[in-house]
Amino acid sequence: xxxxxQNPRYQVTQFGKPVTLSCSQTLNHNVMYWYQQKSSxxxxxLFHYYDKDFNNEADTPDNFQSRRPNTSxxxxxxxxxGLGDAAMYLCATRxxxxxxxxxxxxxxxxxxx
Amino acid sequence: xxxxTQMEGPVTLSEEAFLxxxxxxxxxxxxxxxxxxxxxxxxxxLLLKATKADDKGSNKGFEATYRKETTSFHxxxxxxxxxxxxxxxxxxxLNSGYSTLTFGKGTMLLVSP
Numbered sequence: 001x002x003x004x005x006q007n008p009r010y011q012v013t014q015f016g017k018p019v020t021l022s023c024s025q026t027l028n029h030n031v032m033y034w035y036q037q038k039s040s041x042x043x044x045x046l047f048h049y050y051d052k053d054f055n056n057e058a059d060t061p062d063n064f065q066s067r068r069p070n071t072s073x074x075x076x077x078x079x080x081x082g083l084g085d086a087a088m089y090l091c092a093t094r095x096x097x098x099x100x101x102x103x104x105x106x107x108x109x110x111x112x113x
Numbered sequence: 114x115x116x117x118t119q120m121e122g123p124v125t126l127s128e129e130a131f132l133x134x135x136x137x138x139x140x141x142x143x144x145x146x147x148x149x150x151x152x153x154x155x156x157x158x159l160l161l162k163a164t165k166a167d168d169k170g171s172n173k174g175f176e177a178t179y180r181k182e183t184t185s186f187h188x189x190x191x192x193x194x195x196x197x198x199x200x201x202x203x204x205x206x207l208n209s210g211y212s213t214l215t216f217g218k219g220t221m222l223l224v225s226p
Contacts, residue, residue: 006156033213042202042216043157090156097211101147107156 003027004105006091012111013081021076021108023091031094032074033102034066038087049074050097078110086112115140119203119217126193126224134188134220136177136203142212144205146170146179146186151200151219160188160201164208198224 005024013019023032031050035043047056049068063085065077078085091105119136126132138144148160148170161170166181175190186203203217 040219040221042218043214045213048213088156092157092214099208101145101159101162102206102214103159104149104157109154 004091004093004103006089006105006108008108009106010109010111012113013078014113015083016080019078019081019110021078021089021110023074023076023105024072025091025093025103026072027093027095027103028071029093029095029103030071031097032068033092033094034064034074034076035090035092036085036087037090037107043090046076081110081112083112086110115144115205115207115212115215117203117205117215117217119201119220121218122200122221124220124222126222128195128224128226129192130224132188132190132193132197132222134201134203134222136186136188136217138184138186138203138205138215140184140205140207142207142209144207146177147204147206147214148175148177148186148188149202149204149216151202153199157202193222193224195224195226198222 033048034046037043046060067075088107090107092102094102117138145164147162149157150160161172163170163179169178177188200219202219
């Protein structure tokens, strides 16, 4: 029944060691989003894909990259994680721009040691 | 631009008390409005939504009415339970064109037995 799946749910990485978080969806939605959420804050949009078109938020650090090899999968790559990148990372989908609601995955909690 | 303002928490209530969490918004177009709930350590779950003025969203005893004249979408529940303890986010997204979710800062609800 899971519609937006994130793996792993918990990820521990070392300072400076690249890490990849994954998201998959069974909804066949065109739009996929990555959010960063720090403790006691609202989610902050990092970037999103509309189909294959990549849209980066202006204040997303270069350290964060994303790939969407097909409709179902989207990856978040953190090239050199710092202690400040420890957060919950949320993936979401939407059927189309300007249509419907966003569906969120359960999130991946990233710890940087 | 778009913005969402919700009351700051934490909101502390006893079980079976009446709950109101205020939410007001500004939007450059015609938004859909949402309440998301986040339980500790988990991702965001859609609690309820309303897509046009005067719509009432409801779920699990929670209700909110889309009031265009007051640009509000206040969350209410007649009798809260301990299990309702969570963070609640009000959010909007425009119904046309390029748009991403705009979140309020979140309100923590703590319900004691």
